[in-house]
Each structure stands twice: as structure tokens, then as C-alpha cells.
Amino acid sequence: MSAKIRLYVEQPLGQGQSVPLTREQAHYLFGVMRQSVGAQIALFNGRDGEWLAEVSEAGKRGGVLSCLQQTKPLQLPPDLWFLFAPIKKARTDFIVEKAAEMGAARILPMQTEYTNSERIRQDRLQAHAVEAAEQCGGTFVPEVAELQKLDRVLDSWPQDRQLMFCNEAEVGSALRLAAQEKGQPWAILIGPEGGFSDQERARLTALPFSHVVSLGPRILRADTAAVAALTMWQQALGDWF
Numbered sequence: 001m002s003a004k005i006r007l008y009v010e011q012p013l014g015q016g017q018s019v020p021l022t023r024e025q026a027h028y029l030f031g032v033m034r035q036s037v038g039a040q041i042a043l044f045n046g047r048d049g050e051w052l053a054e055v056s057e058a059g060k061r062g063g064v065l066s067c068l069q070q071t072k073p074l075q076l077p078p079d080l081w082f083l084f085a086p087i088k089k090a091r092t093d094f095i096v097e098k099a100a101e102m103g104a105a106r107i108l109p110m111q112t113e114y115t116n117s118e119r120i121r122q123d124r125l126q127a128h129a130v131e132a133a134e135q136c137g138g139t140f141v142p143e144v145a146e147l148q149k150l151d152r153v154l155d156s157w158p159q160d161r162q163l164m165f166c167n168e169a170e171v172g173s174a175l176r177l178a179a180q181e182k183g184q185p186w187a188i189l190i191g192p193e194g195g196f197s198d199q200e201r202a203r204l205t206a207l208p209f210s211h212v213v214s215l216g217p218r219i220l221r222a223d224t225a226a227v228a229a230l231t232m233w234q235q236a237l238g239d240w241f
């Protein structure tokens with residue numbers, strides 16, 4: 001049995017568990033999607049897998065769903081952080097959505113020397129990650145962190161986490177991810193539209209956990225580079241097969 005509508009909720013899910021809806025969720029399910037008592041909805045909360053639930057109360061400002069049975073176990077993505085420098089709003093939204101779909105476990109917006117934006121709306125970006133998980137059938141939602149300075153993040157970097165540094169200065173070079181053991185903690189780093197500064201590039205190249213890679217013979221826009229890098233990593237080291 002499977003339901004067409006998938007909804008992310010924060011409450012625990014389990015056998016016989018009832019799940020009260022927020023006003024927005026009730027508006028979406030009953031107002032927009034025209035569901036009513038008895039309708040079946042798929043629920044996930046990022047922790048308990050996916051559950052088939054039935055609408056037991058439906059109102060304008062709220063409602064209740066009751067869990068019937070688990071339809072998918074929790075499926076965690078690989079231990080992959082995705083670091084990127086926020087760009088224009090719509091393109092940043094795109095990057096977060098794609099990173100969530102492609103199976104990043106954490107999404108970390110970075111302020112680099114040439115990052116244009118000094119602020120992000122973390123709550124909005126997190127909502128995009130939730131929406132992406134709802135759409136792509138995921139049972140996990142990556143956390144979107146607050147904007148942090150790249151230098152600071154590197155200062156306290158966990159030494160066992162490898163870093164795939166996508167360096168536009170290597171455009172056209174043959175630098176690819178060398179064969180690695182799967183199942184290690186990793187991160188991908190994509191720069192802003194202005195690229196990395198010489199100083200950042202020097203530091204990033206010298207780090208012992210850094211793997212410098214080229215994304216081919218063309219300079220890609222940051223949003224394209226994000227998808228290309230995630231594809232490359234997933235295929236080599238991720239959960240695609």
C-alpha cells in the first residue's frame with residue numbers, strides 16, 4: 001500500500017501513533033490537496049522511516065492523522081557534508097534542493113572571501129531541504145546549517161573527514177577522485193561565482209585531508225558545479241550502487 005501525498009512532520013511516528021497537524025499542514029492537506037477523513041497519506045520525520053497514515057480528523061485549522069503501518073525503514077544517506085558559498089537567492093535555493101535530493105547528509109553554507117551574501121535565511125533553506133525530501137521519496141532530511149566562515153570551519157575540521165575541493169583553477173586538468181575506500185566521512189566544497197581567492201586556494205590545497213579535483217574542461221556556474229560534484233562523488237564513493 002502506498003499513498004500519493006508525502007508529508008514531513010516533526011512528531012514521532014510508530015504503530016498506533018496519532019499525529020496532530022499544524023495549521024499550515026491542515027491547510028495544505030485539506031484546503032489545497034482536498035483530502036478528507038479516511039484519506040491515506042505517507043508521513044516521515046527524518047528518524048522513524050516512512051509511515052502510512054490515515055486522516056482521522058480534518059478541520060480548517062488543524063487535524064489528526066493516525067499511523068497505520070511502516071512503509072519504508074529509515075534510509076540514511078552517506079556521511080557526506082556539502083559545503084557551498086551562497087549565491088543569488090533562486091540559485092541558492094536550487095543548490096540546497098539538489099544537495100538534498102542527491103543525498104547530502106548536511107548542507108553547510110560558507111562565507112568565503114568572494115561570497116556575495118553576508119546573510120542567508122536558514123529557515124527558508126531548511127524548508128527547501130524538507131520539500132526536496134518530500135518529493136524524492138527520502139526518509140531523511142539533511143540539516144542546513146547557519147552561514148559560517150570557511151576559515152573557521154577549516155580551523156576546527158574533523159581530521160578524519162576527507163574534503164573534495166572543487167578548484168576552478170584546475171579547469172581542464174585531469175585531477176579526479178582517486179580510488180578510495182567507501183564508507184568514510186567526506187565533504188564536497190564548491191566556491192562562489194567569483195571563485196576562491198589565491199589565499200583560500202593555497203590553504204585548501206595544502207590541507208592533509210584535501211583532494212583537489214577538476215570538474216572538466218569548462219568553468220561551471222556554482223549551481224551546475226554543485227550537481228556535477230555530487231554526481232561525481234556519489235558515483236565513485238556514495239550509495240548509487
Ligand code: SAH
Pocket residue numbers: 166167168169170171172189190191192193194195196213214215216217218219220221222225
Ligand atoms: N569566477 C570563477 C569561477 C567560479 S565557478 C572563475 O572564472 O574562475 C564556481 C565554483 O564552481 C568554483 O569555485 C568551483 O568550486 C566550481 N567549479 C566550476 N567549474 C569548475 C571546474 N571546471 N573544475 C573544478 N571546479 C569548478
